[in-house]
Amino acid sequence: RLSRRLDKVASFIAKGTVFADIGSDHAYLPCYVCLHDNSTYAVAGEVHDGPYQSARETVNRYGLSDRVDVRLGDGLQVLRHGEVTAIVIAGMGGSLITSILEGGLDRLDAIEQIIAQPNIDERSVRYWLINHGYSILNEAMVEEKGHIYEIIIGTKKGGVNDLTERQMLFGPYLLSKKPELFYRKWKHEYTKRERIIEQMKKATVPEEAKITAFSDELTWIEEVLNDDN
Numbered sequence: 001r002l003s004r005r006l007d008k009v010a011s012f013i014a015k016g017t018v019f020a021d022i023g024s025d026h027a028y029l030p031c032y033v034c035l036h037d038n039s040t041y042a043v044a045g046e047v048h049d050g051p052y053q054s055a056r057e058t059v060n061r062y063g064l065s066d067r068v069d070v071r072l073g074d075g076l077q078v079l080r081h082g083e084v085t086a087i088v089i090a091g092m093g094g095s096l097i098t099s100i101l102e103g104g105l106d107r108l109d110a111i112e113q114i115i116a117q118p119n120i121d122e123r124s125v126r127y128w129l130i131n132h133g134y135s136i137l138n139e140a141m142v143e144e145k146g147h148i149y150e151i152i153i154g155t156k157k158g159g160v161n162d163l164t165e166r167q168m169l170f171g172p173y174l175l176s177k178k179p180e181l182f183y184r185k186w187k188h189e190y191t192k193r194e195r196i197i198e199q200m201k202k203a204t205v206p207e208e209a210k211i212t213a214f215s216d217e218l219t220w221i222e223e224v225l226n227d228d229n
């Protein structure tokens, strides 16, 4: 059984999609998808030897070595051109996700779909997608062990690519649907930002621009949480 978080990520991989899971760790996600869909094939990429070995073990344990190809290498460099049409990058910070994408620009032209699950800094992932010819097709939230995660689906076809600053922060789909987890996340983010602002004000030389940016976001969060639309 997959974790709730990875199960939600897996739900965005359409049947028959040949995909790569970059930073696959134990390769739980590609193994799960291939066990439930015998029409597909996946690449599991890992940059570190420990997780690479764990990935191979999982694949062998499930007898999937002909359908999940585990490869050792940095980011998208493990992919041959045109080999997969979708990639998953899950369970890392937004800045690591965007640096992996940035480092693999030469591999991306055949990639129709990017399924990203940043643990933090979702906004930087949205910016990266929009600035590199992707639109946002869908988004979701999932809670696991007290942490609320966002999943962002980038696509080359369809979706939205003209986002306001607020949509970048909250997510265009999450903002219009406002699931229950959205309220929980942003109430928490509100108090977090309040504390950050208090701390920043106490600095010997307060960084006014940053304080203003955080204060503006506080206002946005307030409006978004109180708005019944």
Ligand code: SAM
Binding pocket: 006, 022, 023, 024, 025, 026, 045, 046, 047, 048, 051, 073, 074, 075, 076, 089, 090, 091, 092, 100
């Ligand atoms: N994707 C899995 C998940 O969501 O549960 C594993 C997440 S784990 C926290 C992050 C994994 O990404 C680690 O196993 C790490 O070795 C791998 N990783 C980090 N940077 C990478 C890179 N540039 N290329 C490939 N894998 C990378």
